[in-house]
Amino acid sequence: MKDSFFYHALKIDQDRCFGCSLCMRKCPTEAIRVRNGKAQIYGNRCIDCGDCFKVCPSGAVYVAQDDFENIYNYSTRVVLMPSVFPGQFAENFSASLIHSVLLDIGFTNVIEVEASAMIHSQLTSQYIEERNDKKPLISTFCPAIVRLIQVKFPALVDNLIPIKAPVDLTANYIRKKLIDSGIPEEEIGIFYITPCAAKIAATKSPVGEEKSSVDGVLNMDTMYNKVLMKLKNTDKDYKLKTIANDLNSDCVIFSMTNGEKRLNNCKKSFAIDEIHNVIEFLDRVENDEIEDLDFLELRACDQGCPGGVLTIGNRFVINDRVMLRAKKIAERERRGETTRRKEIYEYEEELLNNSKVGKILPRSMMVLDNDISIAFQKLTKIKELEAKLPQIDCSVCGAPSCRALAEDIACEKASLVDCVFIQRNLENRESMSNNESIEIMKKIWGGEILDDYILNK
Amino acid sequence: MHFEYNVIEGDFANAGKASSEIKKTMKQLNIDSQKIKRMVVAVYEAEVNAIAHAYGGNIYVDIDSEKISVIIKDTGPGINDIELAMQQGYSTASAKVREMGFGAGMGLPNIKNNVDHLDIKSEIGVGTEIKMVVNFT
Numbered sequence: 006m007k008d009s010f011f012y013h014a015l016k017i018d019q020d021r022c023f024g025c026s027l028c029m030r031k032c033p034t035e036a037i038r039v040r041n042g043k044a045q046i047y048g049n050r051c052i053d054c055g056d057c058f059k060v061c062p063s064g065a066v067y068v069a070q071d072d073f074e075n076i077y078n079y080s081t082r083v084v085l086m087p088s089v090f091p092g093q094f095a096e097n098f099s100a101s102l103i104h105s106v107l108l109d110i111g112f113t114n115v116i117e118v119e120a121s122a123m124i125h126s127q128l129t130s131q132y133i134e135e136r137n138d139k140k141p142l143i144s145t146f147c148p149a150i151v152r153l154i155q156v157k158f159p160a161l162v163d164n165l166i167p168i169k170a171p172v173d174l175t176a177n178y179i180r181k182k183l184i185d186s187g188i189p190e191e192e193i194g195i196f197y198i199t200p201c202a203a204k205i206a207a208t209k210s211p212v213g214e215e216k217s218s219v220d221g222v223l224n225m226d227t228m229y230n231k232v233l234m235k236l237k238n239t240d241k242d243y244k245l246k247t248i249a250n251d252l253n254s255d256c257v258i259f260s261m262t263n264g265e266k267r268l269n270n271c272k273k274s275f276a277i278d279e280i281h282n283v284i285e286f287l288d289r290v291e292n293d294e295i296e297d298l299d300f301l302e303l304r305a306c307d308q309g310c311p312g313g314v315l316t317i318g319n320r321f322v323i324n325d326r327v328m329l330r331a332k333k334i335a336e337r338e339r340r341g342e343t344t345r346r347k348e349i350y351e352y353e354e355e356l357l358n359n360s361k362v363g364k365i366l367p368r369s370m371m372v373l374d375n376d377i378s379i380a381f382q383k384l385t386k387i388k389e390l391e392a393k394l395p396q397i398d399c400s401v402c403g404a405p406s407c408r409a410l411a412e413d414i415a416c417e418k419a420s421l422v423d424c425v426f427i428q429r430n431l432e433n434r435e436s437m438s439n440n441e442s443i444e445i446m447k448k449i450w451g452g453e454i455l456d457d458y459i460l461n462k
Numbered sequence: 463m464h465f466e467y468n469v470i471e472g473d474f475a476n477a478g479k480a481s482s483e484i485k486k487t488m489k490q491l492n493i494d495s496q497k498i499k500r501m502v503v504a505v506y507e508a509e510v511n512a513i514a515h516a517y518g519g520n521i522y523v524d525i526d527s528e529k530i531s532v533i534i535k536d537t538g539p540g541i542n543d544i545e546l547a548m549q550q551g552y553s554t555a556s557a558k559v560r561e562m563g564f565g566a567g568m569g570l571p572n573i574k575n576n577v578d579h580l581d582i583k584s585e586i587g588v589g590t591e592i593k594m595v596v597n598f599t
Contacts, residue, residue, distance in 0.1 A: 159495050160496070291502070292478060292481055292503065292506055293503050293506070294478060294506070367495065369489060369492070371486070371490050373491070374492070377492060377493075377598060380490060381526065383490075384490055
């Protein structure tokens with residue numbers, strides 16, 4: 006609503022939202038409330054995971070993106086394509102074909118995001134070795150996870166590995182390479198095709214960084230439409246304009262669950278996907294319940310990036326296609342038909358030396374007040390209120406749970422009479438009129454929903 | 463602010479309930495995350511002790527704006543020699559308990575290392591009361 010620490014890519018179209026509250030019930034950080042019949046986001050709690058986007062039945066939750074036409078502000082137009090993008094298309098459309106079509110629709114250069122995955126993995130292994138005093142170290146690959154840890158697990162912020170994500174390493178590499186080839190920096194525009202909202206938020210307001218490494222972000226669903234339209238209008242003797250050769254077999258599957266974990270030599274590491282699973286696991290990690298953990302690969306989406314909210318197909322099908330591509334490349338590697346060290350290694354030194362991100366700070370959403378005595382008063386109030394509430398988490402008050410309502414009341418964002426059970430109680434005692442309780446409900450769920458529709462409909 | 467929990471003998475499956483609630487409360491009070499971690503680790507350890515060695519017991523948590531104090535009271539066999547029990551590696555755990563990964567003789571030393579104040583009262587055949595305090599400032 007206000008005072009947001011972060012830029013958020015997830016937004017709610019107030020005209021489309023009809024206040025069904027599905028998103029509020031699903032949100033893993035209890036960041037959504039219903040007011041006046043519309044879903045509202047508490048900016049400080051939202052981590053851009055996209056769970057609300059997935060459940061919204063009316064398309065009211067949307068992901069803000071840059072205008073595609075912005076690419077024409079640059080004479081050199083690079084598209085950064087994640088390896089899950091070709092996985093959106095049927096098996097007979099090769100990665101090289103997708104690269105070529107991206108050139109057809111307006112870009113001048115195509116590079117795959119995971120081109121820097123091996124260098125990223127090298128950096129991670131190095132860091133794990135250096136920091137053997139800190140355990141477990143947690144991957145920063147998934148930006149929703151970084152934000153989750155900032156807001157919900159602030160004690161683990163120092164466990165995050167402060168290394169640039171592959172998208173930033175690859176963007177920096179291609180920019181440098183183009184500049185070295187004589188293209189003026191201001192003429193280079195780098196555009197990233199994102200599979201999720203969190204990656205947009207991360208590139209718009211990077212955690213621990215001053216400036217974003219890319220010039221624009223395009224949603225994967227939008228790009229899917231553009232590419233598929235072109236493919237449908239391409240005839241049989243279409244000639245490929247380029248051959249996809251940025252990734253070795255390990256890079257191809259890097260963004261899928263286990264993609265990172267399998268590349269490091271840690272004794273005890275876990276790869277966990279889906280935000281609720283991650284929260285459950287981090288709760289235990291925070292209590293030191295799991296011993297001798299070295300490394301955690303955590304992803305907000307089921308199956309990793311194939312489960313991103315902006316992907317089109319079924320995540321298991323995408324996963325299978327990406328795997329298939331990796332297998333084919335691995336086979337060619339075994340036969341010596343392709344090299345595992347790609348062009349990016351010409352800039353290895355440079356990338357290794359410019360890989361650190363700044364300090365990642367805790368931004369706890371749990372804190373009731375910075376002044377401990379005020380926080381203590383609020384907490385006491387929350388406990389008292391909780392005892393009065395029915396504890397059935399019906400959400401009719403416009404908050405996801407009785408506990409959340411108690412917290413909202415203590416922070417003066419809601420009132421005890423928002424609870425429908427309290428209203429009934431007061432009505433029964435004749436301390437509240439029926440009209441008064443209807444007015445309260447209207448403030449939460451909007452006017453129309455409480456119109457006299459039994460007679461009118 | 464006061465809350466209480468009950469721990470049941472042998473119920474390792476539910477160890478950690480009290481420490482999780484304590485963690486959430488301390489987070490809301492904006493307590494330094496390292497202090498939270500210390501208290502949570504200490505309480506968890508003490509919970510497991512009560513479950514493993516002392517026929518279960520009760521946990522009493524008191525929080526004000528300056529400190530958190532947790533008392534774990536059991537009606538177990540009592541600690542024979544507190545000084546010895548405070549030594550790292552000393553353990554009286556049964557083989558069954560050790561098999562589950564507990565009973566390495568790190569319990570009490572670990573609690574002591576994590577809290578600002580530790581007070582142990584124990585009487586053989588009557589029970590043990592462990593009081594631990596973490597100061598907020």
